[in-house]
Amino acid sequence: xxxxxxxxxxxxxxxxxxxxxxxxxxxxxxxxxxxxxxxxxxxxxxxxxxxxxxxxxxxxxxxxxxxxxxxxxxxxxxxxxxxxxxxxxxxxxxxxxxxxxxxxxxxxxxxxxxxxxxxxxxxxxxxxxxxxxxxxxxxxxxxxxxxxxxxxxxxxxxxxxxxxxxxxxxxxxxxxxxxxxxxxxxxxxxxxxxxxxxxxxxxxxxxxxxxxxxxxxxxxxxxxxxxxxxxxxxxxxxxxxxxxxxxxxxxxxxxxxxxxxxxxxxxxxxxxxxxxxxxxxxxxxxxxxxxxxxxxxxxxxxxxxxxxxxxxxxxxxxxxxxxxxxxxxxxxxxxxxxxxxxxxxxxxxxxxxxxxxxxxxxxxxxxxxxxxxxxxxxxxxxxxxxxxxxxxxxxxxxxxxxxxxxxxxxxxxxxxxxxxxxxxxxxxxxxxxxxxxxxxxxxxxxxxxxxxxxxxxxxxxxxxxxxxxxxxxxxxxxxxxxxxxxxxxxxxxxxxxxxxxxxxx
Ligand SMILES: [Zn+2]
Numbered sequence: 236x237x238x239x240x241x242x243x244x245x246x247x248x249x250x251x252x253x254x255x256x257x258x259x260x261x262x263x264x265x266x267x268x269x270x271x272x273x274x275x276x277x278x279x280x281x282x283x284x285x286x287x288x289x290x291x292x293x294x295x296x297x298x299x300x301x302x303x304x305x306x307x308x309x310x311x312x313x314x315x316x317x318x319x320x321x322x323x324x325x326x327x328x329x330x331x332x333x334x335x336x337x338x339x340x341x342x343x344x345x346x347x348x349x350x351x352x353x354x355x356x357x358x359x360x361x362x363x364x365x366x367x368x369x370x371x372x373x374x375x376x377x378x379x380x381x382x383x384x385x386x387x388x389x390x391x392x393x394x395x396x397x398x399x400x401x402x403x404x405x406x407x408x409x410x411x412x413x414x415x416x417x418x419x420x421x422x423x424x425x426x427x428x429x430x431x432x433x434x435x436x437x438x439x440x441x442x443x444x445x446x447x448x449x450x451x452x453x454x455x456x457x458x459x460x461x462x463x464x465x466x467x468x469x470x471x472x473x474x475x476x477x478x479x480x481x482x483x484x485x486x487x488x489x490x491x492x493x494x495x496x497x498x499x500x501x502x503x504x505x506x507x508x509x510x511x512x513x514x515x516x517x518x519x520x521x522x523x524x525x526x527x528x529x530x531x532x533x534x535x536x537x538x539x540x541x542x543x544x545x546x547x548x549x550x551x552x553x554x555x556x557x558x559x560x561x562x563x564x565x566x567x568x569x570x571x572x573x574x575x576x577x578x579x580x581x582x583x584x585x586x587x588x589x590x591x592x593x594x595x596x597x598x599x600x601x602x603x604x605x606x607x608x609x610x611x612x613x614x615x616x617x618x619x620x621x622x623x624x625x626x627x628x629x630x631x632x633x634x635x636x637x638x639x640x641x642x643x644x645x646x647x648x649x650x651x652x653x654x655x656x657x658x659x660x661x662x663x664x665x666x667x668x669x670x671x672x673x674x675x676x677x678x679x680x681x682x683x684x685x686x687x688x689x690x691x692x693x694x695x696x697x698x699x700x701x702x703x704x705x706x707x708x709x710x711x712x713x714x715x716x717x718x719x720x721x722x723x724x725x726x727x728x729x730x731x732x733x734x735x736x737x738x739x740x
Contacts, residue, residue, distance in 0.1 A: 236567050236630050236695070237600055237678050238703065283729055286585035290577045290721045292714035298573035299632075299717075300709045302550075303565035310564065311554025312599040312606075313347065313467055313523045320550055320572075321526045324596055327576055328530040331583040336529030336593050338615050345609030347599075349523035350383045351465025356516035361488065362389075363495040363509040368488075373462075375488040377455040378515070379422075382481050383462055385521070389512030390436050392492075394501035398426040403433060405504030410434035413511050417443050423481050430479060437480040439511060441489050451485045457557060467523055469605055482513065527606045528596040531617050532582050536589035543591045543620040544728055545689075547607065547627045547680050548575045549600030553703060565709040567702065570632030572596060574721040581725045589732045591620055597680050600629075607680035611687050624653055625691040626727060627681035631720040632712040633699045637665060639720060640672035640695045647673045649685075653692035653727070660726045664719040672697070692727075694720055 308316045325341045337343040359370040370376045390413040396402040398416045414435040416426055423440045430438045442451065495509050534540030548571030552564030575594055582592060593616060599605025614622060641657050643649040661669050672695040676682065681691040696716065701707040
């Protein structure tokens with residue numbers, strides 16, 4: 236489950252490729268030979284019980300205790316531990332007889348921007364009258380996360396005081412030069428626009444000698460740790476290229492500057508006769524590839540098999556904190572991740588269905604639904620299949636055993652036949668009337684799959700005190716509840732095999 240509220244992207248009409256899912260229930264059908272009803276359904280009815288029995292709480296428990304262990308370091312996006320988790324999933328799916336569901340195999344990969352400062356090549360210096368002072372990164376000078384982009388530049392320093400209107404007027408055109416300003420206490424934020432307008436190539440900040448607030452050396456500790464550790468972001472055009480570079484000078488650099496200017500006190504607009512130069516170098520090519528795990532369960536009906544039911548769960552979580560403590564994410568979303576593995580066991584027992592099923596474990600959910608966004612931006616399914624529905628499961632292992640939430644409900648404008656199906660079948664798995672998860676309609680990956688114009692249903696057992704805390708651990712999980720939710724999904728998939736998808740209400 237994602238912390239932030241997201242919009243589901245461009246709005247799409249409720250009318251979908253499957254009107255009977257998107258709209259009202261349909262009349263019972265007896266089915267015709269080869270159409271998936273009748274004989275096929277009868278053949279499968281005995282198997283369904285076996286398939287439901289194949290979804291076993293103790294196996295789910297074993298999987299969660301593995302994937303939500305400290306060794307997986309919170310399955311952060313991106314991380315080596317996440318890649319290991321993806322390979323564990325792939326291994327299991329291979330053994331169960333699933334087929335690779337992505338264009339290039341089991342993994343649908345997508346690029347993220349990766350910014351990690353490369354030391355010691357990242358450096359800065361001050362130079363005047365043939366004297367050069369090297370500045371040590373993160374000791375004498377500092378960068379913010381948004382300023383971390385590969386570039387090299389130098390220019391003469393021009394003092395602009397506090398950067399007020401009169402100060403900037405005195406400085407005039409600063410093209411090719413670097414503005415040096417006193418921090419007003421906002422780390423230069425309010426100066427970015429006016430200084431960029433002068434044409435300056437960078438803004439350097441020093442603390443007011445009487446300034447309040449922490450020294451830069453203390454303030455930037457966490458920022459620097461983040462720059463060294465690296466961070467991923469959704470690729471943005473043009474950012475931060477073209478943005479005014481901002482850097483901060485610590486006490487050591489300020490003293491060096493004093494020495495180079497013989498302690499003269501400048502007035503706004505004064506060129507200091509000192510050059511500042513910096514070279515910012517990043518690790519790698521600025522990109523990192525992330526993975527969604529895609530497992531395909533091909534249908535056998537010549538026509539219906541092209542209609543693919545997407546079932547999704549995110550397998551990432553939020554990693555570790557600055558102290559290295561691990562967020563295990565047993566419920567978020569170890570529960571959905573392992574529930575979907577159990578679903579795979581169920582499908583393998585049930586055998587091929589009329590329609591195809593794609594199980595997709597997405598990454599990047601916690602960072603902003605990245606994996607599902609990347610996949611749904613350019614959906615690819617084997618055998619020219621097209622997605623016809625999405626069931627998403629996220630956080631299904633906590634709270635009362637009989638309670639389970641769903642969205643969209645009857646109170647939501649996108650209420651659909653998938654939800655109705657879940658509502659109708661829920662009691663078979665010991666759930667009471669499903670509660671509303673409508674407040675979460677934009678908060679997990681179904682929001683991205685919804686952009687494809689297909690009906691979606693989100694099953695969600697609600698948040699709790701351990702949500703996004705270090706205490707979301709395996710011992711607090713109800714494995715029986717995950718198993719029953721998974722069986723509910725299996726029942727829904729089984730019920731969606733007739734040509735009209737929905738059996739009699
Ligand atoms: Zn979450």
